Amino acid sequence: MKAIVCREFGPEENLKVEEIEPPALKPGTVRIAVEAAGLNFPDLLCVRGQYQFKPPLPFVPGGEGAGIVQEIGEGVEGFSPGDRVLFTELAGAFAEQTVVTADKVVKIPDSMPFDVAAGLTIVYATSIHALRQRARLQAGETLLVLGAAGGVGLATVELGKAMGARVIAAASSPEKLALAREHGADEGIDYAREDLKARVKELTGGRGADVIYDPVGGDYSEAAFRAIAWEGRHLVIGFAAGEIPRLALNLPLLKGASIVGVFWGAFAAREPAAHAENMQMLFRWFEEGRIRPHVSARYRLEDFPAAFRDLSQRRATGKIILLPSGG
Numbered sequence: 001m002k003a004i005v006c007r008e009f010g011p012e013e014n015l016k017v018e019e020i021e022p023p024a025l026k027p028g029t030v031r032i033a034v035e036a037a038g039l040n041f042p043d044l045l046c047v048r049g050q051y052q053f054k055p056p057l058p059f060v061p062g063g064e065g066a067g068i069v070q071e072i073g074e075g076v077e078g079f080s081p082g083d084r085v086l087f088t089e090l091a092g093a094f095a096e097q098t099v100v101t102a103d104k105v106v107k108i109p110d111s112m113p114f115d116v117a118a119g120l121t122i123v124y125a126t127s128i129h130a131l132r133q134r135a136r137l138q139a140g141e142t143l144l145v146l147g148a149a150g151g152v153g154l155a156t157v158e159l160g161k162a163m164g165a166r167v168i169a170a171a172s173s174p175e176k177l178a179l180a181r182e183h184g185a186d187e188g189i190d191y192a193r194e195d196l197k198a199r200v201k202e203l204t205g206g207r208g209a210d211v212i213y214d215p216v217g218g219d220y221s222e223a224a225f226r227a228i229a230w231e232g233r234h235l236v237i238g239f240a241a242g243e244i245p246r247l248a249l250n251l252p253l254l255k256g257a258s259i260v261g262v263f264w265g266a267f268a269a270r271e272p273a274a275h276a277e278n279m280q281m282l283f284r285w286f287e288e289g290r291i292r293p294h295v296s297a298r299y300r301l302e303d304f305p306a307a308f309r310d311l312s313q314r315r316a317t318g319k320i321i322l323l324p325s326g327g
Contacts, residue, residue: 002324003095004304007058009049012308015061017301023092023099027074030105032085036118036298037065037093039307039320040151041240046091055091062093062322066108066117076102084108086117088268093118094301096324103272109283116293119319120282123151124293126237126264127159127213128278133267134260135211135233139164144200144209146216146224147240148185149176149317156213157185158291165211168203170196170224179317183292191220200227208232208255221245225257232257240314294318300326 005018025031043061045051069083079085079102087105092098108117131137143160147153148169160167161184169180170189177188189199200209208229214221218241225234225247232255239245252259268275285291296318299307310316 001096002301003060004062004301005058006047006055006061009047009054009057012044012047012312013305015047015304015308017304020060020095022097025071025073025099028076028101029073029099030069030076030079030085030087030102031071031073031097031099032065032067032087032105033070034065034093034096034098034324035067035114037062037322037324038119038122039311039322040064040122041238041311042122044308044312053090059091060093060095060098061091062095062098063090064088064118064121065093065098066114067098069105070097072102078102079105079107084110084112084114084117086121088121094304094322094324096301106276106279109287111287112283115295115298115321115323116286118321119151119295120293121279122264123155123319124159124282124291125268125275125278126262127152127156128282129264129267129275130213130235130237130262131156131159131163131211132278133274134262135213135235137163137165137211140166141210142166142168142204142207142229143211143213144168144170144224144227145180145185145213146170146191146220148180148188150215150240150314151316151319152215152237153213154180154183154294154318155291157183160184160213162285162290168200168209170220176317179294183294191223196220196223197227200224204229211235213237215240217241217245218243219245222247222251225251225259228255228257230256234259236261295321297321298323
C-alpha cells in the first residue's frame with residue numbers, strides 16, 4: 001500500500017511517500033480503507049519528535065481519518081465490512097489502509113462526507129469536551145475564541161453558538177474574522193492590529209469574557225486572561241504560537257477565575273461513555289445543520305509537503321485533508 005513514512009524524527013520535509021506492506025490485522029482491531037485523513041498540529045509534533053508521545057520508528061503519521069471497514073479482527077463486535085466510519089489513533093492515518101483498535105472507531109451518518117468526517121474528531125471532539133465538561137459553558141455566557149479561524153477555533157465558534165453563547169472571535173486578519181463570522185461569531189477582534197484586552201472589555205461593557213478558549217498561547221494568553229470575567233474559565237488547549245506562557249498567579253486570584261487544562265485524548269480514554277455522548281451530539285448537530293465543518297484544502301498523498309507547509313506556516317483555515325485514495 002501507499003503511505004507517508006517517517007523513518008527518523010526531524011523536519012517534515014524528510015518524510016516520503018513509500019510502498020509498504022499493509023499493517024497486520026490483530027484481535028480487537030479493524031482494518032479500514034482510508035478515504036480521507038485530517039492533518040493536525042500534533043501530527044507535525046509527532047514527526048518532529050516533539051509530541052508528548054513518540055511512536056516507535058518507522059511509523060506512518062496521521063492521527064485521524066475516515067473510510068470504509070474492510071476486515072474485523074477476532075473479538076470485535078458492532079462493525080461489519082462496508083461500514084462507513086471515522087477513527088482516531090496516535091498515528092497511521094496517512095496511508096491507503098490502516099488498522100485501528102475497535103474502541104477508536106465510530107460509525108458515521110450516511111449524510112456525512114468522508115472528508116468532513118476525517119477532520120471531525122480531533123477539533124470538534126476537543127472543543128465540545130472543552131466547552132461541555134471543562135468550562136460548563138452556559139447559554140447566555142460570553143465565549144472568547146483565540147485563533148478563531150483555525151481548525152479547533154472555527155469548531156469552537158460553531159459549538160459555542162450551538163450551546164447558546166455569545167461568541168467573540170479573535171484572529172490575525174480581517175479575512176479570518178470574516179470566516180469566523182460566516183460560522184456564527186457575533187463579534188470579531190483582529191489581535192494583530194487591535195488591543196485584545198481593551199477590545200474584549202469594550203465588547204462586554206467592561207465585564208469580560210466568561211470563557212476563553214485558547215489554542216494559541218504566547219503573548220495572547222495573558223492579554224486575554226486580563227479581560228476575563230469574574231469566575232471566568234480560561235481553557236488551555238495548546239500553544240500554536242510556539243511559546244508556553246507563564247501567567248502570574250495573582251491574576252486568577254483577583255478575578256476568582258480558573259485556568260482549566262483540556263486533554264481530550266485522556267478524557268476519551270478515561271470517560272468513554274461521556275466521549276461517545278459528545279460524538280453523538282456532534283453527529284446530530286451536523287445533521288441539523290448547526291455545525292458546518294469547514295474543509296479549506298484537500299491534497300493527494302503525494303502532495304503532502306504543501307499540506308504540511310500550510311499548517312506549519314499557519315495559512316490554514318478550518319481543516320486540511322489528505323486523500324490517500326486520490327480523491
